[in-house]
Amino acid sequence: MDTNMIYLIGIIAASIVALAILMYIIPLGLWFQALISGVRISLLQLIFMRWRKVPPRVIVNALITSAKAGIQLKRDDLEAHFLAGGHVQLVVNALVSADKANLSLDFKMATAIDLAGRNVLEAVQMSVNPKVLNTPPVKAVAKNGIELIVKARVTVRASIKQLVGGAGEETVLARVGEGIVTSIGSANSHKDVLENPDSISRVVLEKGLDAGTAFEILSIDIADIDVGKNIGAELMMDQANAEKNVAQAKAEERRAMAVALEQEMRAKAQEARAKVIEAEAQIPMAMAEAFRSGNLGIMDYYKFKNIEADTTMRNSIGDPMSRPDKPKEAK
Template sequence: MSIILLIAVAVVGLVFAVVLINFFGLWLRALTSGAPVGIPTLIAMRLRGIPNSLIVNARITAVRAGIEVTTAELETHFLAGGSVDQVIRALIAADKAGIKLDFNRCCAIDLATSGSGKTVFDAVRTSVNPRVIDCPGTDSGKGTIDGVAKDGITVLARARVTVRSNLDRFVGGATEETIIARVGEGIVRAIGSKETYKGVLENPQDISKDVLNRGLDAGTAYEILSIDIADVGVGNNIGAKLQTEQAEADKQVAQAKAEMRRAAAVAAEQEMRAKVVEAEAQVPLAVAEAFRKGNLGIMDYQKIRNVSADTDMRSSIAKDAGKPPTK
C-alpha cells in the first residue's frame, strides 16, 4: 500500500514539476504585469493547440497600454485565422490617436485584410497618417493621364491623391485601384470640358477642384483629402490628326468615284467605237446595193474614195503632231 502511495505522490510531483517548468514563468510574468492568467487557462490553451505565450504576451501588451481584452477573445481570433499581434498593435495605435475602434471591429478588419498584403495596423496607421497615391499608378505602365480638350489638343497630367483610411468602410470598401481609376476618369472628363488646352495649363487647380467635388471616394475604404496636379503638359493635336485622316478618307472616296466615272466614260467610248465600226462595215454593202440599183455611178464612187483617203491622211497627220519630237 505504501508503494502505491509513493508512486501516486511521485506522479503528482512529476505533473506538478512539468506544470511549473512549462507554465510557471508565463503565469508569473502575466501576474506581475497586471494581466493575470490562471494556470488552468494556460493548460487549456496548450491542449487546444494555441501558443499560450503569444496570447499572454498580447494581453500583457494590451493591458499595459490601458486596453482591456480577455484571453478568450484573443483565443477566438487566433482560431479564426487572425493575427493577434496586429490587432493589439492596431488597438493601441487607435487608442493613442483618439480613434474609436473596438476589438470586434478591429478583428473584422484584420480578417478582411488577411492575404491581401495589408494589415489592420496599416489601416489604422493610414487613418492617423494619410498616405499619397500616384495617379496613374506606378504599375499601370503609363506615365500620364491623357485627356483631350475641346480644341483637339491632348493634355498630359499626373496627379497625387492624399487619402486616409475610413475604418467604418474598410471592410467591404473598394481599394486603391478604384480610387486611381475614378480620379483618372475625373481628370479626363474635366480636361474634356475645357474649351482649349490653355485653360488647363493656366489653372490646373480647377481640374483638381472639379474632380475632388465629385465625391469619388464613395463606397471605398478611403477618404480623399486632396487631389493635386503634380505635372501637366501638352501632347499631340488629336483634332488636327482626325481632320487630316478624314480629309485623306474623303480624297480616297473622291478618287474612287472619279475612277468609276472614268471607267464608265471609257466603256461608253468603246461602245460608240463598236457602233462606228459596225456602221462602217455596212458601207460597202450599201455601195454595192446602190451600184445594182443604179443610184451610184463610178464617178460618185471615186469621189467617196477620195474623201475617205483625205480623212485618213488628216488623222495620220494629227496623230504625228501629238507625238513629242525625236532627237
C-alpha cells in the same frame, strides 16, 4: 563504472526530459509572466490552449499588451480570432494605436478588418498619418483639340468604417484620372487649364470620388502638366485624307466606267461596220440579179458607177490627208 552509477545517470536524464516536457505542457514561466503583469489566467487554461492548437505565448502577450494599455480584452475572443486565421498581435497593436490617437475602433471592427485581408495596424497609422498617392500620367484633350498630360498627387486618409468592403487605392486613382479627363475635356482651351490648374482639383474634389472606398480624399494637387499633341489637327488631317481617298476611289470608279463604256461603243461601232461591209458585199449580187431580171439596164449601171466615182473624188478633195498624191512634208 558500476551499475548504480549508470542507473543514476539514466534517472537524471529521464528527469530532465520529463521536466522539459512538463514545462512545455505546463508553461509555468508564461503563467508567472502573466501574473506579475496583472493578467489573470490559470495554468489549466494555458494547458487547454496547447490542446486546442493555440500558442499560449501569443494569447498571453496580447493580453499583457492590452492590459498595460488599459484595454480590456477577453481570452476567448483572442483565441477565436486566432483560430479564424487572424493576426492577434497585429489587432492588439492596432487597438492600442487607435486608443492613443483617439480613433473609434473596437475589437469587433479590428478583427473584421484583419480577417478581410487588410493590415489593420497600417490602416490605423494611415488614419493618423495620411498617405500620398501618385497618379500615372493622365492624358486628356481640351475642346480646342490640344492634348494635356497631367500628373497629380492624391492625399488620402484611411476610413476605418469603410475598410471592410471598401475599394482600394487602384479605384481611387482610377476615379481621380477620370475626373481629370472630364475637367480638361470641359475646358474651352488648354490655356485655361494651364492658367488655372487648381480648377482641375476643385472639379475633381466636388465629385465625391472617395464614395464607396476605404479612403477619404483630403486633397488633390496637380504636380505637373505637359502639352502633348494637337489631337484636333491630327483628326482633321485624318478626316481629310479619308475624304480624299474616298474621292479618288470614286473618280477611279467613274474613269473605269468611262473606259468600259468607250470600249463598248467601239465594239458596237465595229459591229456596225461589219454589218455595213456585209451589206455592201451583197450589192454586186443584187445588181447581177437586177440585170438578169431586167430591172437594171446597162445605162443605169454606168450612171451608178459615175455617181460612185464622183463621190470618191469629192471625198478625196474634202479630205486632203486621204489623197494618194499628197506631197511629203519637208524635214
